[in-house]
Amino acid sequence: xxxxxxxxxxxxxxxxxAVVVLFTALIVNSFQNxxxxxxxxxxxxxxxxxxxxxLVPVTAIAGIVFVLVIGAIVFITWKFRExxxxxxxxxxxxxxxxxxxxxxxxxxxxxILAGIAVGTVMTIINLNREEPNSIKVQVAGQQWWWEYRYxxxxxxxFDGPEDITTATELVIPAGKPVQVTTTSNDVIxxxxxxxxxxxxxAVPGLYNPLKLQADEPGVFRGQCTEFCGLSHANMRxxxxxxxxxxxxxxxxNQLKDHAADPTDPVAAEGKKVWQALCAQCHxxxxxxxxxxxxxxxxxxxxxxxxxxHFMTRGTFAGSIFNLYQPVSSDGQLLPxxxxxxxxxxxxxxxxxxxxxxxxxxxxxxxxxxNAPALKPMYPQGGRGMPNLNLTExxxxxxxxxxxxxx
Numbered sequence: 001x002x003x004x005x006x007x008x009x010x011x012x013x014x015x016x017x018a019v020v021v022l023f024t025a026l027i028v029n030s031f032q033n034x035x036x037x038x039x040x041x042x043x044x045x046x047x048x049x050x051x052x053x054x055l056v057p058v059t060a061i062a063g064i065v066f067v068l069v070i071g072a073i074v075f076i077t078w079k080f081r082e083x084x085x086x087x088x089x090x091x092x093x094x095x096x097x098x099x100x101x102x103x104x105x106x107x108x109x110x111x112i113l114a115g116i117a118v119g120t121v122m123t124i125i126n127l128n129r130e131e132p133n134s135i136k137v138q139v140a141g142q143q144w145w146w147e148y149r150y151x152x153x154x155x156x157x158f159d160g161p162e163d164i165t166t167a168t169e170l171v172i173p174a175g176k177p178v179q180v181t182t183t184s185n186d187v188i189x190x191x192x193x194x195x196x197x198x199x200x201x202a203v204p205g206l207y208n209p210l211k212l213q214a215d216e217p218g219v220f221r222g223q224c225t226e227f228c229g230l231s232h233a234n235m236r237x238x239x240x241x242x243x244x245x246x247x248x249x250x251x252x253n254q255l256k257d258h259a260a261d262p263t264d265p266v267a268a269e270g271k272k273v274w275q276a277l278c279a280q281c282h283x284x285x286x287x288x289x290x291x292x293x294x295x296x297x298x299x300x301x302x303x304x305x306x307x308x309h310f311m312t313r314g315t316f317a318g319s320i321f322n323l324y325q326p327v328s329s330d331g332q333l334l335p336x337x338x339x340x341x342x343x344x345x346x347x348x349x350x351x352x353x354x355x356x357x358x359x360x361x362x363x364x365x366x367x368x369x370n371a372p373a374l375k376p377m378y379p380q381g382g383r384g385m386p387n388l389n390l391t392e393x394x395x396x397x398x399x400x401x402x403x404x405x406x
Contacts (some may be wrong), residue, residue, distance in 0.1 A: 037221040037340045040194040044220065045213045046177075047127055047197040054123045058116055065112075127197070128209060131177035137170065139182045139210075141189030141202035141224065142301040143383045144231035144375070145318040146170075152251065164254045165283075167305035169313045170239045171349075173247035174217045180210040185301040186383070190226035193239050199225050214241035219314075219342040230376040231384070236319040238342060246350055253351035254309055257286030262404045270401025273394050281385075282307045284405070300382040310405040311354050314343035317367055317375055324348075325358040336360045348406050356403060364402070368395045 030041075043049040080092050095101055136151040138158045148170050149158035157163070172178045182191045182202040189202040193212065200210040214220065222237035242250065262268045271287075279288045281297045281304035296302055310316070316323045322343035326334040334341045348354050367374055370387045377384020390398070 038194055038223055040198075042195060044215055044218065045196040046215075047211050047213060048195055050123050050126050051198055054119050057119070061112060061116070127211060129211075130179055130209070131211065131213075134177040134179040134211070135172065137178055137180050138207075139170070139180050139191055139202065140185050141182070141191065141228070141235070142185040142303070143187065143229050144224075144235040144377070145305060146191070146235075146237050147185075147303065147305070150251075162255070164251065165306045166254065166309065166313075168238065168315055168319050170212075170237070171247065171250055172212065172214060172239060172241050173244045174214045174241040176213065176244070178212045180212055181207045182210055183207050185303060187228050188226050189224050189228050189235070191222070191237065192225045193220050193222040193237065195220040196239060201226060212239065214239070217241050217243055221319075221340065221342070229383070230378060231318070234318055234320050234375050238315055238319045240314065240342075240349075242349070249350035250312070253312065256351070257289075258284050258308060258405070262401060264400060264404075266397055267400040267404050270394075270397035270399070273390075273397050274401055277388050277390075278307075278398075284308045298382060304385070307402070307405060310402055312345055312349050312351070312406055314345045314349075315339070316364070317371070320375065321363045321367065322360050323364065324360060336363065351406060354403050354406050359403065361399060364399055365395050368398055 040048070040051070041055075043052045136154060136158075138149040138151070140147040140149070145167060148164075148166050150164040150166075151158045151160075152164060153160065153162050159165070170178075180191070180200075182200050183206060184202040184204045186204065188204070190199050191202050191210065192199040196212045196214060197210055200208050202208070218241055220239040220241065222239070224232060224235035224237070226232075228235065262271060274282075274284075275287070279291075281299060283289050283292050283304075283306045285306075285308040297304060311323070314324055314326075315321060319342075320339060322336050322339060322341075324343035324345055325336060326338050326341035327344045328334055328341065343360065344358075346352070346355070346358075363374075367385075368388075368390055371377065371385040372379060372387055375384070379386030
């Protein structure tokens, strides 16, 4: 066989080296977590750390096997290549039928897989073990946002007068376990907060357990990972971990009904607009909650986000838009469009006054003006918010009223 020209061999070596370098860079980059809010490689809670402790050795073992297999292929290809003057009918020694080798490469993978299986089962048991005195929250997915119901008195009923119903953001105390139960009001969704735990499907009629706990206060982003329709990519989630004192204050505030009628005349008119156009789907406790229980809203999912404490959230519309100006960890104001940073409600979280200067009024008005233009939905089928054809005056009035919902 004629030997390949030298230039061809040089180009082959260069190409192979380039592929190796690029592949290595890709692997290294995948482990860089900066600027990746949905990375599962930066655990920030006990459950996520349990997964990480399983992932690291499994990845290491897989990496070693990969290197050994590729190395063997390269070595065999090089060692037994056809050389100039070699006999094409001559074959290297065969190892088929060597009992020791065949038993060895059967037992070794079996032992490796058995070890991985034991670690996996132990991790699953640990993740499903319910912690004593944990906070009980039922998470319901629907097209295309998340609802959270807190069973504060532990009676198993998530819809009692002493319980909390909220949407978009799950507020938890840092350092305390939260026992989440996922379900769905329409199709199959999947609840995933990578910094705190793995994925758990939300299935209609089923209730799946998931344990969350944040080591420190912070914001943890998530994403629905089960294709669920038009705005699957826009069905995001957010866990806001706060100090125990702030959580207690948040709970006390969430248990309050809507305050008295707004004193501002524009907001008062906004309440009338809300009652005329929005109250048939949304609930504000103290205004239409009793009526809504008697007459369910005309939606396929049967519910729209509860707006009783709308302004205490940092995001809205399935957590794809900031409701407030986001702030960096060092206190610097960030662009309103920086959704990964999440809007910062500040003192409003626990019922403090709304600083209207930090409200993302432009996007909020655009949402009220034509919601389907900002987020693909199917309002004609009862899935998602329709275009209510509001006038600019009505939009101003509604925003003024919404700003009182703290």
